[in-house]
Amino acid sequence: MFQNYKNLSGYYLSLNSVIHKLNPQVKLICMILLMSGLLINYNLVIILMYSLVLLPAYQIAKIPLTVLYNSFKPLIWIIFFSSVAHLFTTPGEPLLSIGFLSLTVEGIQKSLILSTRLILIIGFTMLTSLTTSPVNLVEAISSLLKPFSWLRLPVNQFSLMLSLSLRFLPVIYEEAERIKKSQVARGANFSSWSLKSKVNNVVSIIIPMIYSAIIRADDLAIAMEIRGFKIGEKRTRLKETRFNFIDLVILILTIIIFIITFFL
Amino acid sequence: MLKLNDVYFNYHNDTPRELQVLRGVSLSLGEGEYISLVGNNGSGKSTLAKIICGLLKPSEGTVIWSSEESNRLIPGHRTRVGLILQNPDNQIFSGTVEEDVAFGLENLQTPLVEMKRKVEDTLRSLHLWDKKDHPTHLLSGGEKQKLAIASIVVMEPECLILDEATVSLDYRSKEQVLETIMFLKKTKRVAIIQITSSIDEVISSERVILLDKGKILYDDQVSSFLKDSEIMDLIGFDMPAYVSISQELIGRGLIKEVCYTREELADRLLWEYQYRT
Numbered sequence: 001m002f003q004n005y006k007n008l009s010g011y012y013l014s015l016n017s018v019i020h021k022l023n024p025q026v027k028l029i030c031m032i033l034l035m036s037g038l039l040i041n042y043n044l045v046i047i048l049m050y051s052l053v054l055l056p057a058y059q060i061a062k063i064p065l066t067v068l069y070n071s072f073k074p075l076i077w078i079i080f081f082s083s084v085a086h087l088f089t090t091p092g093e094p095l096l097s098i099g100f101l102s103l104t105v106e107g108i109q110k111s112l113i114l115s116t117r118l119i120l121i122i123g124f125t126m127l128t129s130l131t132t133s134p135v136n137l138v139e140a141i142s143s144l145l146k147p148f149s150w151l152r153l154p155v156n157q158f159s160l161m162l163s164l165s166l167r168f169l170p171v172i173y174e175e176a177e178r179i180k181k182s183q184v185a186r187g188a189n190f191s192s193w194s195l196k197s198k199v200n201n202v203v204s205i206i207i208p209m210i211y212s213a214i215i216r217a218d219d220l221a222i223a224m225e226i227r228g229f230k231i232g233e234k235r236t237r238l239k240e241t242r243f244n245f246i247d248l249v250i251l252i253l254t255i256i257i258f259i260i261t262f263f264l
Numbered sequence: 265m266l267k268l269n270d271v272y273f274n275y276h277n278d279t280p281r282e283l284q285v286l287r288g289v290s291l292s293l294g295e296g297e298y299i300s301l302v303g304n305n306g307s308g309k310s311t312l313a314k315i316i317c318g319l320l321k322p323s324e325g326t327v328i329w330s331s332e333e334s335n336r337l338i339p340g341h342r343t344r345v346g347l348i349l350q351n352p353d354n355q356i357f358s359g360t361v362e363e364d365v366a367f368g369l370e371n372l373q374t375p376l377v378e379m380k381r382k383v384e385d386t387l388r389s390l391h392l393w394d395k396k397d398h399p400t401h402l403l404s405g406g407e408k409q410k411l412a413i414a415s416i417v418v419m420e421p422e423c424l425i426l427d428e429a430t431v432s433l434d435y436r437s438k439e440q441v442l443e444t445i446m447f448l449k450k451t452k453r454v455a456i457i458q459i460t461s462s463i464d465e466v467i468s469s470e471r472v473i474l475l476d477k478g479k480i481l482y483d484d485q486v487s488s489f490l491k492d493s494e495i496m497d498l499i500g501f502d503m504p505a506y507v508s509i510s511q512e513l514i515g516r517g518l519i520k521e522v523c524y525t526r527e528e529l530a531d532r533l534l535w536e537y538q539y540r541t
């Protein structure tokens with residue numbers, strides 16, 4: 001019932017590469033630019049250009065493409081159906097007609113481009129989360145959200161919540177597994193396909209998890225207070241993120257690609 | 265170092281659900297002391313720990329730190345009391361060992377150079393340095409609890425309270441934690457209060473405080489506590505094996521004093537043997 005959190009798509013892969021070492025804020029901005037570029041405009045040339053950015057990037061980050069492929073698996077049907085839909089619904093030169101549906105050259109082109117675009121968008125998102133530790137990612141997100149604290153939005157609380165959730169993902173996963181095992185030991189049947197027993201099973205896991213979450217929250221509050229944590233208070237950092245020359249180069253290159261997108 | 269004077273504490277003070285948990289607790293604690301706090305469930309041990317940490321304020325009575333010591337403290341740059349809870353997972357906030365140890369210092373706004381030095385010193389002295397980049401969720405239970413202790417120790421507390429901190433650990437991990445405690449006590453003169461229901465842990469301490477329904481019923485050396493079968497019965501402690509064996513041996517005239525550990529008993533027997541032959 002629970003996926004292994006280590007295989008959750010986009011889980012951080014701690015490797016040593018130029019891309020891993022990039023400033024997380026820069027990485028996040030680049031990802032947003034590349035994704036918006038892909039969403040704003042698309043044609044064959046643009047798709048090619050972005051693919052020529054993505055593939056070498058994975059190479060440099062030393063991430064095998066199978067990791068990327070694995071994260072597509074759950075989405076393969078979506079990609080498949082949307083391409084089939086485009087294949088037959090795009091007006092143009094008909095190649096083949098089945099009843100009122102007709103396969104067109106434009107349709108083939110469009111479905112290829114659109115599914116590649118989807119793959120590219122996911123690819124860039126994955127690249128960011130695969131090469132940035134959760135803690136750094138959260139910090140980058142919250143620093144980009146900083147301006148919003150001007151509007152009195154609770155940016156600090158939000159990023160704390162985000163980083164604690166990430167930190168406790170493995171803990172909660174293990175707990176769910178443990179509870180599941182103990183429910184099996186009490187006779188729960190998790191392989192049953194009937195809706196009623198599925199609902200029962202979920203409830204039998206959720207209730208103990210809520211209980212332990214409340215205890216955990218209490219402990220957490222104590223442990224944080226003991227270690228001098230006050231929300232919104234100034235803190236020093238052990239690991240300052242630096243902005244290097246390479247960050248500047250990558251940022252400028254990305255901005256150029258983004259701008260070119262408008263003219264292709 | 266620390267004095268509690270006639271401390272009372274009620275949960276839900278001044279409401280119909282008011283619950284009196286501590287009823288006039290007085291105790292004093294010296295530098296480098298090693299105390300076991302024992303008592304039945306609900307006797308108020310955890311509540312007392314929170315009072316000492318300053319997480320809860322006494323409803324009546326006072327908690328006083330000796331004044332000359334407070335002068336040499338730079339306010340905001342250390343904690344006085346560290347509290348370790350049972351489940352280490354709920355006390356670790358960061359992705360790697362090093363980052364987690366730094367968490368408390370970051371909150372105290374310790375300058376970077378000083379922070380790096382303190383983190384390194386602490387990790388080295390607790391033999392965690394080679395694990396500094398290790399993801400925290402992959403540590404063993406004992407290592408996690410040791411990390412939780414390291415994260416407190418780096419803030420240089422004068423007193424460390426362990427609230428059933430070894431309950432969920434296996435034998436080897438318990439040993440690890442005990443070693444760590446002994447190290448802190450000896451090298452840093454940290455006072456230790458362990459809340460425990462294990463007689464083996466009580467033996468390693470020096471002084472026992474027994475809390476019963478919010479009152480201190482007993483406060484004395486471990487050696488006298490272990491001989492007091494009435495008090496031991498009250499909280500359901502079994503006489504430790506080596507104590508009852510040595511009492512038996514005393515009865516048969518083989519040795520003259522009660523021994524508390526395996527080594528002590530072996531030494532004593534060897535000594536008697538050599539003395540007689």
Ligand SMILES: Nc1ncnc2c1ncn2[C@@H]1O[C@H](COP(=O)(O)OP(=O)(O)OP(=O)(O)O)[C@@H](O)[C@H]1O
Binds near residue numbers: 275285309
């Ligand atoms: N946050 C709270 N609000 C209300 N009552 C509480 C709270 N925490 C503890 N109590 C009550 O106070 C009493 C003492 O609790 P405490 O946790 O101090 O006992 P303890 O000696 O640590 O017990 P245990 O051995 O089970 O850990 C108990 O009756 C408990 O129900």
Ligand SMILES: [Mg+2]
Binds near residue numbers: 310311
């Ligand atoms: Mg307790």
